[in-house]
Amino acid sequence: MSVRQSILAILDQGSSYGYRLRAEFERRTGATWPLNVGQIYNTLDRLERDGLVVKGETDAEGHVFYSISASGHDEVASWLRSPVPRAETTRDELAIKLAIAVTLPGVDIDEIVRLQRMSTMSTLQDLTRAKNSGGDPGSTDELAWLLVVDSMIFQAEAEIRWLDHSRSRLTRARAEGLSATGIQPELPRRGRPARSEPTSTNESVAR
Numbered sequence: 526m527s528v529r530q531s532i533l534a535i536l537d538q539g540s541s542y543g544y545r546l547r548a549e550f551e552r553r554t555g556a557t558w559p560l561n562v563g564q565i566y567n568t569l570d571r572l573e574r575d576g577l578v579v580k581g582e583t584d585a586e587g588h589v590f591y592s593i594s595a596s597g598h599d600e601v602a603s604w605l606r607s608p609v610p611r612a613e614t615t616r617d618e619l620a621i622k623l624a625i626a627v628t629l630p631g632v633d634i635d636e637i638v639r640l641q642r643m644s645t646m647s648t649l650q651d652l653t654r655a656k657n658s659g660g661d662p663g664s665t666d667e668l669a670w671l672l673v674v675d676s677m678i679f680q681a682e683a684e685i686r687w688l689d690h691s692r693s694r695l696t697r698a699r700a701e702g703l704s705a706t707g708i709q710p711e712l713p714r715r716g717r718p719a720r721s722e723p724t725s726t727n728e729s730v731a732r
Contacts, residue, residue: 528560528568530604533577533593537601540581542588543569555670557677572597619684623691634695642688649681 528550535541535549543565550560569591572578577597581590593601619641626632656674659667 527604528564529572530601532565532568533572533597533601534604536578536591536593537598540590540592542584542590544588552666553669555666555673557670557673627695635692638688638692638695642685645681645684645688649678649685652678652681 531550531554532546535546535553541549543562546569547560547562547565550565551558569578569580573580573591575596577594577600578591579594581592583589623634623637626637627634652674656671656678659671659674
């Protein structure tokens with residue numbers, strides 16, 4: 526999620542201030558990723574430093590308004606035209622957790638997968654209920670929210686499929702002799718021969 530580009534895109538529709546930008550961001554994304562106002566103002570400071578927004582006047586209520594610059598407008602246009610590079614997204618915590626856990630002796634990997642699947646299935650059911658109880662699909666706010674919820678539903682479904690695949694992989698690994706509760710510590714590294722013990726000097730001479 527890019528808060529920076531999202532704020533710029535909202536400012537591209539007109540000048541605004543921190544609290545209103547936060548409200549607009551949450552409204553347009555269905556409050557799926559709540560932001561604190563401090564994060565908004567920190568982002569605005571960086572955008573101003575980079576010449577993408579310009580700090581304007583303060584109104585009678587103390588709100589500092591920001592406007593997008595020409596460079597900021599160009600960045601928004603570039604962001605909207607560019608695909609999101611999946612290779613640069615945040616590391617998947619669950620994948621890392623399983624990858625580490627499977628190398629630890631005494632860890633029940635099957636139980637980790639089972640508990641995660643239950644949790645993800647519960648999340649999927651909650652998202653589906655929320656989607657089915659949504660409001661007027663003809664409004665732009667509802668449409669924006671549905672796009673976000675659909676994305677989260679597909680991600681949850683994909684995670685469940687991946688967990689089922691991982692469970693099958695663990696079963697195959699067990700059948701091939703790997704431990705179901707941690708990889709055996711004596712396994713040699715792939716592509717490297719196991720180190721042989723050095724012979725003593727006497728043994729070498731005798732040969």
